[in-house]
Amino acid sequence: MNREVLLIEPNYKNKYPPMGIMKISTYYKMIGDHVTFFKGDLNELVLRDTFERLKKQLYANDDSIFWEKYHEPICLYLKKGSTKYLSEIPQVESNALIKELFKYYRKYFFHKYYFKPEFRKYDIVGITTLFTFYWDITIDTINFAKKLCKSPDGVMVGGVMASILPERVEKVTGIRPHVGTLHIPGELDKNNNLIIDSLPLDYSILEEIDYKYPASDAYFAYMTRGCINKCAFCAVPKLEPNYQDFLPVSEQVKLAENKYGQKRNLLLLDNNVLASQRYNEIIDDIKAAGFYKGATYVAPNQYEIAIKNLHEGQNDAGYIKSCVKQFKMLLKKEKSKQKAQELYDLLRDFHLLDEYTATKKNIFQTYDIFKPYFKKMYKNKPKKRYVDFNQGIDSRLITDENMEKLAEIPVRPVRIAFDHWELHDIYEQAIRTAVRHGHVDLSNYILYNFEDKPIELYWLLKMNVDLCEELNASIYSFPMKYHPIEDPKYFSNRDYIGKYWNRKFIRTIQAILNSTKGKVGRGKEFFYKAFGKDEEEFYKLLYMPEAMIIYRLYFEKLGMTSRWWEDFKTLTESEKQIAKPIIEKNIFTNIESLTDNNNVLHVLQYYQINRKSVEEKIKQL
Structure with missing residues (x-):
């Protein structure tokens, strides 16, 4: 008998679909099992399953009625129990048996009979995990979903968070997660030697859910696994400990194209593609997949x-x-x-x-x-195709040879990692090399809140702005806040503060990035406004009240920003020694209890400006 398989991604927001789940779906369908993919409120899943159970019984008693037509009132009755929802459904009042069926399944749903062993529907339940700061929603999902499986042995948990914190996941769920990728034969079924990680993705499961992934019009793949570096801030060595230097993608793209239609872009999640000894083969295989220089595609029907x-x-x-x-x-x-x-x-x-x-x-x-x-x-015009090595390439490994080879495919943007200031000479040379070979659409990830000082973030961003102007290139920077995902104090939240940082500085950077949608582009004028024209202005911004950063123009027109700065500057050194630690903690709910110095209290009042009231005033204007 074919098995019922439920694959779940917790209901958090994320940009890319779960590749592991898509490969697992391919596997189970290949061997004849029935797969359901779900992302959303799990109460809606069990409501849907309850409706299906009831519908089956209703048809067994009266198949002359199109019961699906009454899906909405039936589900409202199952959820809320009010008989008013049954008034528009035929046979409820005239057929005692049907009326009893409704009563029973309302009781079934309300008392959660679907958790009882005799009513559990699924032979296998698989839950993927992502970032550790999604800990609460992920653990709640696992603990709910495991009770839908007929046997504890049929519950699988895997993915990033589960691989990084397997012991903690097991402690709170009772499920021992799978660590790393599914790259060994027989990992899901002992008598089956298929290697899950090598299987094509089942893109069809994305049609089952309402959630729309922002990066959806793309093929997703790896052409290498792992990384040769062992950076202290990175989890890749634990997730993918062994470096694999060539995983062909062209055949997978062709299979996906035949089944699901062409997709515009190719998104590769390699962690260090330039480390591969077979790099030239990788580029040639990308071209064979239809992503050569100048390649176009027409959106399919x-x-x-x-x-x-x-x-x-x-x-x-x-x-x-x-x-x-x-x-x-x-x-x-x-x-x-x-x-x-x-x-x-x-x-x-x-x-x-x-x-x-x-x-x-x-x-x-x-x-x-x-x-x-x-x-x-669907009469569409051709569009250019692009390749994106989304995790970035290693600036230390960039050469004229590999940048010339990279120019054979339509990469946009070329993402180059810039993890700390000590690499700035190497990074600058890498940018110049890339631009020399025609790569003028560039991007990079910048790590902050690790072992760096705040001013280093300013230097890194300013270097990119200056390079843009000099080289006539476009470099978009994405500052990424460091988070110690294995630290028991911080793995389930985003509260970690680096050695040289504090809560106010972190909030300042986040406030600036919120207005830029997380990225910093070319243009000195914009950069100077956002981050300051020099180091002194950058430090001023770090201490500026949050509302004045977010609603910069409004407060500048009122003259309030300049008044705050004048009041801040007129504090004596000893008063600044009082004010700065308070500001750096970024808690201003009860400032009178923090100091009795009137000058300091006057400055701290600027930090109590209510953002919602400001928004209302701006709307009125």
């Missing part, structure tokens, strides 16, 4: 892809949902009101406006009618 996969029986739930989404999109895009109404009426008559009422049969029956509309809707 997603309706035709859904129809094709429904005919082949690949993830019916996902592609029925996809069709319903596209039908609604078509109605929005139809310019003729009369034609839109005709299409709406047709979709309503065939019950194709809701994923719970839509069926493969009705989708196929209306295919010839809708085909020309979607052909017109």
